[in-house]
Amino acid sequence: MPIRSATAIAHPNIALIKYWGNLDDEWTIPSANSLSMTLGELFTKIHLIADEQLECDLLMIDGALAPPAAQARVSQFLDYVRVYSGKALFCRIESSSNFPRGSGIASSAAAFAALALASAKVFGLPTDPQELSRLARLGSGSACRSIYGGFVEWIGGQDHQSSYAIPIAPPQHWALVDCVCVISTAHKSVSSREGHRLAKTSPLQPCRVQSAPQRLEICRRAILERDFEQLAQVVELDSNLMHSVMMTSQPPLFYWQAETFVVMEEVRRWRSEGEAVCYTIDAGPNVHVLTLAECAQKIQDRLSHLSGVQEVIVAPVGGPAVFVEDEKPA
Secondary structure (H helix, E strand, O other): OOEEEEEEEOEEEEEEEEEOOOEOOOOOOEOOOOOEEEEOOEEEEEEEEEEEOOOEEEEEEEEOOOHHHHHHHHHHHHHHHHHOOOOOOOOOOOOEOOOOOOOOHHHHHHHHHHHHHHHHHHHOOOOHHHHHHHHHHHOHHHOOOOOOEEEOOOOOOOOOOOEEEEEEEEEHOOEEEEEEOOOOOOOOOOHHHHHHHHHOOOHHHHHHHHHHHHHHHHHHHHHHHOOHHHHHHHHHHHHHHHHHHHOOOOOOOOOOHHHHHHHHHHHHHHHOOOOEEEOOOOOOOOOOEEHHHHHHHHHHHHHOOOOOOEEEEEEOOOOOOOOOOOOOOO
16 A cells, blocks of 8 residues: 655746756756746646555556656656655656647656655655755756746756756736647657757857856846847747757757748747747747737737647746645646
């Protein structure tokens, strides 16, 4: 019989100033600070059961046994938890999400943020947000930002203690909406984790890292002042810089598809015509299109009619990771 359990949910996030490349791959210490928006209405739920009868961890995703690589990644994370807590317990982990995992939305960020909450409670670790942020980072770097709601900055730091996220504005501060243009649901041939390791092979990465603090300061100010035009310019620049590093890594990473360019060009054209809209793209072909809440329906309709767009998933600014007792998030 299980000796203890906990359930938590967390939301994915979209990086406005990107995380790409590490100072330390083992401890996921990033090369530069990053800044994100937590995505509401989309969530991953983790139900964790520690069971002294188990001889290894068991991960179930949406009711099916997870692939070996996912099992190994979660077990590696729980190894940290076991070391920190001093409790050698294996776990059954049941994960479910209300958004497709291949949609270009940060499912690993949501999953490991929720897993950090659930495992901290079960293993008796501190559950204050800063400690949870450090813990979540060990599973997936961007998961440290999904501990919080609203707009969040990841302070890169130099070691485990100094690398964690902090909130810079609550969800209600600015009613932005992310319209996610799903162009492909195929899993990437090169994972983000491997891409982070390759970043240092690009001759452009040092320049990108050196100039990151300036872009982050512009983005932070744009958020605090609710200045969409300033936000749009710096967010698109930062996204383009990250993909330039990807394309000049060894081997090069080309995540964009022809349809990606179509969405980018249309978004830039709409903004030139006065619409409050901009794009940012993570490691994949799908495009996150940011806009104001009052414009979201119009932008969603326009995007859904573009060639190659399979689906548009709409997410407002979301809240923090939380413990839950029932089947639905509060």
